[in-house]
Amino acid sequence: MSMLFPEKSSEPASQIVDGKIIDGKGIARALTDQVGREVAKFVEQGNTIPGLAVVLVGNDPASEVYVKNKAIQTHRVGMRSFMHMLPQSTSQDELLDLIAQLNANPKIHGILVQLPLPAQIDPVAVTNAIAPHKDVDGLGEVNAGRLSLGIDGIVPCTPLGCLMLLKSVHEDMTGKHAVVIGASNLVGKPMAQLLLKENCTVTVAHIHTRNTKELAREADILVVATGKSGLVRGDWIKPGATVIDVGITRVPAENGKTRLVGDVVFDEALPVAGHITPVPGGVGPMTIACLLHNTLQAARATQAVADASS
């Protein structure tokens, strides 16, 4: 069974998807359960329990929630979790020292440094310091290079999750015009590479693009990853298009509390789109499920190297 996509449920994809709304939470749960079964089998075969180290620098409240959830899910699938919480004042050299220790630790198969990092630390230097076979975020130059060459490697979690959501509604994306809004190393650039690999015609719009709305209106597949809540309105969407909303922003709610919204105005987009991901419950849960998937993939690869040399 390929580990890249969740095992097929007995239900057809059209029933997994609740009408137009792509059920990211449900698809993430199916993938997490599958990883849990595969981890149990891997350990039963006498292999080391896969271990994931997550490093958080500082006390950004959203990042604290994400790393806590990562630890909970890591335990849930039967892997070992190693958490490193460092103060906001941590220097780049201190962080690089910790990464060197994690690279050398045989109990650790995956290393993730939570982003964003404080201003004194260069995220590219940090992600490049992670050993490529432990780079479960897929953000280092080796894995990013492999993705751009279309060869196997570790794929960044959020774009991988978006691809799985797209595959839940599209058997074949060949020839479709995919527009990605946002060109970050974390989402936009790897997403564009994945869509190219699916034989889409890919356009990337970014902060300097002058006609983003017009480009979006031509998209059969629209992936929005800008962090600008409410950027994409209903009239930006081609009727029937598939819309993947990566944005997650906490905004004040009418009841005095807060709520999460995406980069797409969901109520306007829903009647126009063919399929759309909600926020919350869309791309977000896939990010953690794909991290677990990538960690098992890293543990398998490490074991294969050990088996070959014994």
Ligand SMILES: Nc1nc2c(c(=O)[nH]1)N[C@@H](CN(C=O)c1ccc(C(=O)N[C@@H](CCC(=O)O)C(=O)O)cc1)CN2
């Ligand atoms: N090193 C990395 N840093 C960051 C990544 C990443 O992939 N690697 N991605 C994001 C944050 N992120 C994971 O780290 C993440 C974001 C959102 C969710 C999620 O489950 N969201 C829920 C809502 C959760 C809530 O109530 O706040 C949803 O959308 O339904 C998980 C992980 C930036 N940093």
